[in-house]
Amino acid sequence: MSRQLIFELGHRPAFGREDFLVGPSNEAAVAMIDAWPNWLGPTAALSGPAGSGKTHLAEVWRAAAGAVRLDLSALGEADLPALVAQRAIILEDLARLSDREERALFHLLNLVREEGAALLLTSRAAPGHIEVRLPDLASRLRALPHAELGAPDDALLAGVLVKLFDDRQLRVAEPLIAYLTSRIERSISVLRDVVEALDRASLSGKRPITVPLAAEVLQSLGRG
Template sequence: MPGRLAMTDQLRLPLQSDVPQGASTFVRSASNEEAVRVLERWPDAAGQVMAICGPAGCGKSHLAAIWAERVGAVALNGAEAAHHDPLELEGRPVLLDIAQDADDETLFHLINLAQADGGALLLVSRPSPRFWKVQVPDLRSRLDSIRVTAMEEPDDVVLAAILRARFAERSITPTDEVIDYLVRRIDRSAAAVEDVVARLDEQHRPVTRALARQVLEAAQTLPDEEDAADDEEN
């Protein structure tokens, strides 16, 4: 079932950037429930820093964007964060997505700025900050002490929701039977969803279970056929 993060007046500030409106489409499940519950009540004090980590396609950026919208956070992205004026961030909650791509100086400044009254910093990345490669010793110790909330790869509920959303973008409405069939057979990643939906759309036919089976079987045999063709040419 789609879930919406609880709204609070905690650190409520005007939006300072265009944050995606996605609360109504975020699906709560066992794979993300802990992270959702943590962000519903975070930050509960000024000067807090936290990281959300997880594999590609698990919904961590989506969840973080909902948090940013709720608290009015400034949304930054990876290495581009270095171009933002630090003076505009003091005393503000900040979201830094693809956080491991930010340089050491930027990360250090953002962590320091989060300590100001009204400040907070949410870092989003695939690996935990403990595994980021940094050169500044003080930054290393700070990253090691950050609270980390992990999200898991999409479970059946989330994967089904992603499939329906990607199909809907192409004005395709497959039956629940088709969705269930695909959930049991594709890799649990956003990339796998994008691939299978694109392949099915290319058929220009009603998306049925039979067609889904045909497309998946063709995808599985394609590498072998390509290898055989290469051997013949060689």
């Protein structure tokens, strides 16, 4: 008997504004992004745990503002005047900084203000809680307009699950969504991992995505 090959097709996550589901845990962050260009200052910040939606909202703003992305690892070496000339910048995953990166960030904040550009920062911790050594930088970070994303509630969790399945062109029944939302921790990154694992298990076993399959997958992931 010949062996049948299984091809795993890629999928495209939907990152448009209309694809972002709004609930109590993220409505302040969504309102801040929607308020651009009428921000309270040239720089704004989003914070929240991994998978809470920071990257999605940053992508929504990137599309609206025509922003360029700057990796934290490139901050210390970046040509900041050339970067600010792009008019809108995203710096994601702000965390503990080296001395050189602190000076670069302080210079970037000043240039953005002086040139009338815009900057969006994202981080897990609130910007004012990121440990920095430069007193002036610490003061600037504490003063930034800031919105926090929290863990999703049940309704938002269910909506995100449906969206993640839709991103993969998978249609699942409501009992499966209810089963997963009652058993998965409130983290969108965990939901993403579970949906991916279910997709793989369904494809490799040629089985529909049902509650029994979900129970097996959660058990294999140590979440059963």
